[in-house]
Structures are given as C-alpha cells and as structure tokens.
Amino acid sequence: MIAALLLLIPFLGALTLLLLRPAQARAIALATTLASLAVVLYAWATFTGGAVTHLDLAWADAWGLRLKMGHDGVGLLLLILTGVVFPFIVAAGYGQPEDRPATFNALLLFTQSFLYGVFLAQNAVLFYIFYELTLIPVFLLLLYWGGEHRRSITMRFFIYTLLGGLALLFGIVYLLVLNGGNGDLAALAAMDLPAGTQVWLFWALFLAFAIKLPIFPFHGWQPETYHMAPLQGTMVLGAVMLKMGLYGVYRLVLPVVPVGTAYWQDTVIVLSLIGAVYGGIIAFRQADLKRLVAYSSLSHVGLLCAGLFAGNAYGISGSLYQAFAHAILVLCMFYIVGAVQERTGTTDLRAMGGLKSAAPRLAALYFLVVVNAVALPLTQSFVGEWLMFAGLWQVKGWYAFLGLTTIVLGAIYVFHAYQRVMLGPARDGLAAADASARDHLVLVPLIAITLLLGVWPGPVLDLVDTPVLQLLSGLTAP
C-alpha cells in the first residue's frame, strides 16, 4: 500500500499537470509533494526496525524481473529524504521565472516517483529500470530549461551517465545469468561469487555510481551541468540523484561483491579523498557562486564515498547519515544562490558585496547555512563527518587525515563566499529586498532540521544502525 501510494501520488500528480495544464501548476505540484511527504512520514512512524516488503508480484520472472518492493531502515531513510526535499524544490520554483510551469513541475514529480521506485525496489532489474527512468525527466529539465550551452552540456551529461548505466546493466544481467534468473537483491547478496569474478564485476557495478555521485576523476560532467541547470534541476541532481549512487553502492556493490570491494577499497577511498581535497581547493577561487557550490558538493561527495568504502560500521552509518544531511545542505546552498541571484541579478562573486546592509535577515539565514556547511558541532553535518572520520581512521590513519583537510578547505571557501556576497561596504544603488516570507518558509524549516538532527541525531542514526550491522555481519559470516 505504502509503496503504491509513494509511486502513484507524484506520478498521478504529474499526469494531471501534463493533461489538464491547470493554471496553478506549482500549487498543485506542491500539494502533491506534501501529500507524498505525509505518506513517507506515516511509513516512518509505523516502521518497527526490520525490513518491510510492501509488494511482491510476479511480472516477468523469466527475465529475472519481479515486482518486489519494500525497504529496510536505510531504504526508508532515502525515501524520507526524497519525500522531504521535493516540497522544498517545488517551493523554490516560486522565486524562479515561470516558464511552462505545468510541464516543468510534471517532470519534477515524475522524477520523484521514479526515485521512490529506486529506493523501494528489492529486485535488481526493477532497481535498474527506475534508476535509468529518473534520467529521462531530468534530461528534459536540463535540455529545455537549462542555461547557456544547454544542448551540448545536457548531451554530455546524458551520455556519460548512460555509459555508466550500460556497465551497470551488463553487471546486473551477468549476475542474473549466474543466479538462474533470480534478480532478488537479497538472493544476489547471498551468491558468494568467486573472487576473480568479483574483482572485475566490481567495476561493472560501481562505474555507474561513481559517475552518478560523482567521484574523482569521473566528475567531469558535474560542475558544468550543475552550473547550467535550472536552479531546481541542480537541486534535484545534488540533493537526491547523487544519493542513488551512494544507495546503489550500499545495496548492490557492498553486499554482492564484498571481495571485489575489499580488493578495490583503497583505490576508491584514495580517489574519493583526492576528489574531496581537489574540489575543496578548486572551490576557493571560483568566480561564480553556483560553480563554487558545485565544487563544494564534489568535495563533500568525495568524503561521503570514502566513508562508505571505509566498510566499517562508523564509516557506512556516517556516510548514510550524511547523505541525508548533505541533501538538506545542498537545498539550502542552492536556494541561497537563487535568492542572491534574484537580488543582484548575477552569480558572479566579483560583482558582489555588501548585501547584508540591504538584506540583513537573508544574511542571517545564509550564515546559519554556513554553520552547517562547515559542519560545526550541533549541526547535522558534524555527526556524519565525525562518524566518517572515525570510520576512515579505522582503515588507515592518513585517510582520516586526508578527509580532515576538508574541514580546513571548507572553512576557507565557505567563509570566503559568504563574505564576498554579504559583507563589506554597502553598495550604492543596491536596493535589494530583505528575505521574503517565501525565503523564510523554505529556509527556516531546512535550518531547523539541520539543528534538530545535529542535537538529536538519534531518529536517523537508529534507522541505519540495524541494517548496517546486518550488512557487516553478512559480509564477515562466510
């Protein structure tokens, strides 16, 4: 029931928008996402800790495709994430120029529906279908609503991620063949493949996620796509789409090819950490605020992936916890970018300064986001980072050290950007409006979440605790 509601509410909402083209497209989309948020919260409230199967129907079993949907605590965390972020993404649209809003919001809703599918799927083929389906509405969002060079950049993004997707498909079908056509994720995890196979199969499965996240050096598509995309598109990409990569690793890579993972663990961690440092260094001198945030996201994601591949309880739970924290942070950061652009007409940092004098409330909100962005304790980001550092330390001391350099780099570029935008002498002729009711409605709840989960991370940590320990005991059992 819950699975069907989650998939159908946004899907039907999207169809309504497409077919009826109502005048209040945004309002309808917002109502739809709020309804689906209510379902997610209901699922959370009734969750008792174990894995849940919502739906288990034969479909095309001969192809290994079975309509099996459910979730464990981690799946639920990502469902909650998807449910929480979309109302804010839709609401952010009220600050953006209105261009074919019915289709635009319909595409957002389709994306949400498919994302639910990804996090609900308990069958590898079903997972793959949803995983690739999400690409289509996002592709159209970028192609028709993007900025400069949208055609070429979108094509590159599309093909690059698709190539990864092909490798993933190959990997999944290979697994199906070996497993007698049974695509059940739990069954795949129980396969115990020969070590030699795991070593190459790892990359077939991981490449798509490495690109989706992205980690260094597979990130080439990311900065320009984030920069070109419409604001809400960037939010979708940064807040949720990349979490599919993390989830994919957690669901399909770690349990299915544990030996392959162990074999490549150091490689992936080192690449991820290089990306974390590299993105953090590059972000500092970016002249464009949106690009700066894109590189900061690259840096954060590097740390997330390294934490996940630490492969121990702290690293994995920290990374999954941080997946949620990062989504909230990304929304806040890009929302700020939009709010600043609304007022100054640019995202060029060189042309900014002194906005705080005109918009002190917006500056205060931005500062609260900054506090979370540098992962100060008692914000949500700190909990995740602390766990990941503890996890990385258990693997190798200098991994933790390398990861920790990002707390210095982050302090440098985050405060640099904040000061560049907000502080300094007031600008003549900059008569910008202060934070509006809408700005407060979007940012205040998001900031409240970051502080609440920073002080009281228990509800989210409890979700990941059991599944992660189960995963780890499954890995060490044979």
Place this chain on the structure above:
Amino acid sequence: MSTDLLAALVPALPLAGAIALAALRRKLGANAAGGLATALVAGAFVASALLFQGFDPAAGGRTVKLLDWVRVAGMDIPLALRIDALSLTMMLIVTGVGALIHLYSIGYMHEDERAPTFFAQLNLFTFAMLLLVMGSNFLVTFIGWEGVGLCSYLLIGFWYKTPEYNYAARKAFVMNRIGDVGMVLAMVLLFQRFGTLEYDAIMDRASGVNDPLMIAATLFLFLGATGKSAQIPLFTWLPDAMAGPTPVSALIHAATMVTAGVFLTVRSSVLFELAPFTQDIILWVGTATALLAASIGLFQNDIKKVLAYSTVSQLGYMFVALGLGAYSAAMFHVTTHAFFKALLFLGAGSVIHALGGEQDIRRMGGLKGTVRTTYITFLIGTIAIAGLPLMSGFFSKDLIMAFAFQRSPVLFALLLAGALMTAFYMFRLLFLVFHGTYRGQAHPHESPPTMTVPLVVLAVLSVAGGLLNLPHLFGGHEAMKHFLESAAEGIRFENLALDTMTEIVLMTLTTVLVGVVIYIAHGRFAVKATLEGDEADMPFLKRLVAQRWRVDELYRALFERPFGWLSTNLYAIAENKVVAPLVRGVGDAALRVGETVRGIQTGNAGFHLLAMLCGLILLLTFTLMGS
C-alpha cells in the same frame, strides 16, 4: 534545587539569552539587551557559585547526562556535563569575568545600532565556552571548542563593513580549524583505543598505559591547543583578532577562549604524563612563543596590539608550565591572567572610548588626570602582569619560574628575559598612555560607571588573586592546587622541591631586575616620551622585530599565495585541460556513434531505450562467448 538542574542551568541561561536576543534584536534597545545579557551571565555565575559551594572535592566529580547524542554501532557519546574541581574553576572564571565584561559592554556599545546583536553573540560565546569547560567527554568539549571559534569569528568581524576586519575574522577561524584537525585526529585515536570519549573513563583506563599511541594522541591534542591558544606556529591570528570590539578582546582573546588549550591539556593531564616527548615539545614551543611574542610587544604602537602580543606571550608561560607537568601552576596563571588581562583590555577600551576611537599610543599621553579610575586600575593591572611582589601575577608567574629553575637554570634565564620584556613593554604602554603630556586632539573624558565598576572589581581581583593559591613560603597552603588535584590526576605528579633559600633568591633576583627595567622605562617614556619613528629608519634587527618577525609575510608567501595559485591552476589546468576534455571526448564519440545508428534528434527517450538494448546485446554476446 538539585545539582543536576543547577549544572544544566549554567550553560542554559546564556543560551537562552542568545536565542532571545537574536530573536528580539530589532525590538530591544541597547541597554535592555545589555541588561538582559548581563543578568543571564550573572545568573550563570550564581549557579556556578552555588555548585562550587556544594561541591566536595573528596567526593570527586559528577556527570550530568542531558541527552543521548551520537549513538550508533556501539559508539555512545552523550551530551553530558561534568562537575568537578577543574570545570568549576573554569566556570567561575568564565561566568564571573564574563559577567563583568558584559556589564562593561553596556557602556562601551551603547551607541552601536547593532548592540543587541552584539550581546546575543556575546551570550552565545559564553554558552559555547561553558560547554567547552563543562563537557564530560571530548566531543562535548569539541562542541564548545568549535562554538567559541565561531563566536570569535562573528565578533572579530562584528563591524562587517570593513573588509580588513572580515579578513581577520576568517583568518582566525581558518587557523583554528587547522588546529581542529589535530583535535579530531586525537579524538578518533582515543576512541579507537579506549572505546569511549568520556574523560573519567579514558583517564582511568590510560593510567599507567605504556603506549606510543599516547604520544600521537597528545601531539594531536597539542596541535589543537596551539590553534586555540595562539602558540607557535598558529599564533598570528590573535593580534589580528583585535579588530573586534574591545570587550571581545578582553573576554575571548584574553580571559577565556584562548586558555582553552591550557584547560584541555590539564583535563587530559594523565595522557600527557604518559608522553614525556610531547611534554618536551610543549615546553619548548611555550618558551619560544613567550619570548617571540614578548619581543614583538616591545615596539608596537597600537595599544591593543601590545596587549595582544602580551597575551600570546603569557599563554606561552602557561604552556611552559604544562610542559613541565606543573598543571596547577598553569591553571593558577590562567586564573590570575584572566583577572589582570581582562582588566588591562577593558582599561584600554576605556581609553579608546575616552579618545573617540584612537588606538595609537603615539597620540596619547597625560591621561592620568582625565581618566582617573581607568588610570589607577590600569596601573594595578600593569603591576600585576609585571609580577611585582604580592600581586596575583607575582605568585602565578613565580611558581612557573620556580618549576622552570628546577628543570634547568637556562630555561629559568629565558623566562626571566621574557618577564623583563613584559615589564618593559607594559610600563612603556602605561607611561606613554597616561604620563607626560597629551599628544592628540580628542577631548578625553572618563567612562560611565558601567565601565568603571568592572575595572575596579577586576583590579581588586588582580591584587588579591594570589591568595587563591598562596604558597607555603607566604603562609598559604596552595589551596588551588589541592582543590584541582581531585580533577586532574597529573597534579599528583607535580613535585617542586626547591629549598626556601633558593626560592627567596630567585624571587629577589626577579623583582630587582624588574624594578631596574621599570626604572629604565620610566626614564624613557614617563620623564620624556620616546616614540618609535618610521620602521624604515630602524636598524635591521629592530625593524625585523617591530615588523613582528615578518611571520605574517612568511605565511602569506608560504601558504596563502601558493594556495590561491593552486586553486586557480588546478581549475585552469587539471580541470579544464584534462578532466573536461575527457568528458567531451567520451560524449562526442558516443554522439557520433549514436548519430550513425540513428538520428539523435528524434525522441531522446528512444535513444535511451536503444542504448539499453545495446547493453543487452553486448551482454548476450559476452555470455555466449563465455560458455
């Protein structure tokens, strides 16, 4: 009221103040905001005093758990407070001196339109500082540790329209963050080793452990301490931090936050006792910092910069004590320094206030007649820091020097040189500001009572603070040492075994030399005002010292500029010349293949499906070949 509730109330009061003031900052006037903020910190002081009164050192510390915090996969780190001799000492300093500085700020900030914001941030700082000292585990301390750093950032850059102030604020935060890398590494290491971050559990389990990891852990902790407490190499942010309003310099950058590194070391004294190697490093870093900063103080012309370098130097003395294992001496100096340095900064603020913002001592002079209370209290502060007999600074510094002599006469001689420099630059400051004739154009006036009352109270404490830990030689029984012993194991290993005669000789020697230095300073700066001229005309060595040993320039050349260059060029070369073309290459190649198979213009979803099909075919071929 129960102890637990009282303990929770101490940080809760200033936190409530910070939230309320931030919310009402547009509705409250400066005086109302200041009054509320001061009352709440005073309330926290009363609560701390009640806790202190009901505390029995013999019964040991008490842990007050507030909330579960990070609890996952066997890690269980609660939000909990620890009430013991050490945290109580710090709580009394933070809330006591803090309340006085809040009170002073009412007068100092009354004309600033953002005064309510100022008080909100000052209250937030007090909250963070209290968490720092009250945390029952490293991670709660770290909340405060980072929190005070954030408030320090906010308050240094309080006047945000001036770009240099913003730069100073950012510099302080970033340099502190470098130290924080050490802090986090120490914490993950300790957690890995002991499975907990609770102080009492770690100190229990670590006792007597012989483990090279302890050297790493203590070195990491010390790295964190160098950031917060402005020791070499991370000290250059503190003088720049003087950009903030003067009460901030007094509270954060003299009395409380900068002593966090000392506090942390005392808290972890058991670990440091296991790592003599780290202790030696601390000893020499402390000595070097004390001397370097004191030498810079000799030629500064900005009244607050002189005091800032003096603070760095005095913190150096505290670390010398820590390096010698003299934890109680370090804490004693933390306490007396909080009194007299807060007094000196507030006095400086009163002077600056009287002169309408003037900070250059070359344009001061002769103020003792016009700002009488400020003069007398500043004089007391100066005598205290110079270490003249029976003042608080005399006892605390003398204790450190006695420990130093016991280790090595050379170390004693170095510290004595530092003490003489201290006496020189402080009396130079005093004479140039208050004696001689006025050299500026402003119309000096004494500050309002909200500002002078804290000066008087702090002056009394600066005189009498020595009683807290009066040595046997003067009829005392080292009360503070015995009190702290119950909280910091390391104090039990302290052993000062100088005979009375040696102690008297050392004290007399120090006092006589300090007296000579004051006499010289009097001749140069009180009888006539010898002002420093242009730096360009100075001889090389003096110029080097006056230019702060050019450490800032060195760091700029070694770190700041290369980092900017790296950021620019990683983007221009690695990113744009290597990574981006790679994506374009892959994309364009795939596009060309796609176009030959089928026009890509029609239906992109179609292309997508087609590609999925390609994958299937590839796979089938592969499996067929495999079988």
